Amino acid sequence: MPLPVHQAPxxxxxxxxxxxxRDPVLAGVIARVGDLPVLAPTADPFGTLIRNVTGQQLSVKAAASIHARVTATLGEVTADTLLAASGDTLRGAGLSWAKVRTVQAIAQAAKTGAVDFTHLSGQDDETVITELLPLPGIGRWTAEMFLMFALARADVFSLGDLALRQGLARLHPDAPTAEILNRWAPYRTLAARYVWADNARVKAGGEPV
Structure with missing residues (x-):
């Protein structure tokens, strides 16, 4: 069965x-960066959100290490195993107390049905955000990253992301943000990924636009 339009990767x-x-500035970025991998929706939205939370504010390598330790400690990362684990156990696996609170709140929401992860992928973007925001430690930025990288939504650009705001200002210093984002719709997720990639290129010593 085909995915609903709002759910299409x-x-x-x-x-x-x-x-x-069609935006000549972004066209230049695309030419310099080249093709980016296709995003696909995750088969495990709950587990993906848990992994996202455990890896927040860490390097890719450190995030993978912490998630591996959590998985090894629990045997399997599920709502039941997270709720059965003590805070000290999760802290011993490398999570901060704030992250312990968040992952156990996510697990409790999944267990009680407060957030129905099995049907979350069928909800529109704003509904997904509204479902996740009441969870402690989940802000709009986290919800938008979840939309982009877990649900593979096509039209998300997070203005809560400092690097995206800086990249947008560098690429279009004199244009209103809303005008540029309207121009990039309905493919703002890919635009964001190109802005991130170009930021990394400039940071590594590439010539700025």
């Missing part, structure tokens, strides 16, 4: 890149 990079390339 961004799979056609050629069409998306062609649309974004």
């Amino acid at each position: 961004l799979a056609d990079h050629a069409a998306a890149a062609a649309h974004l390339s």
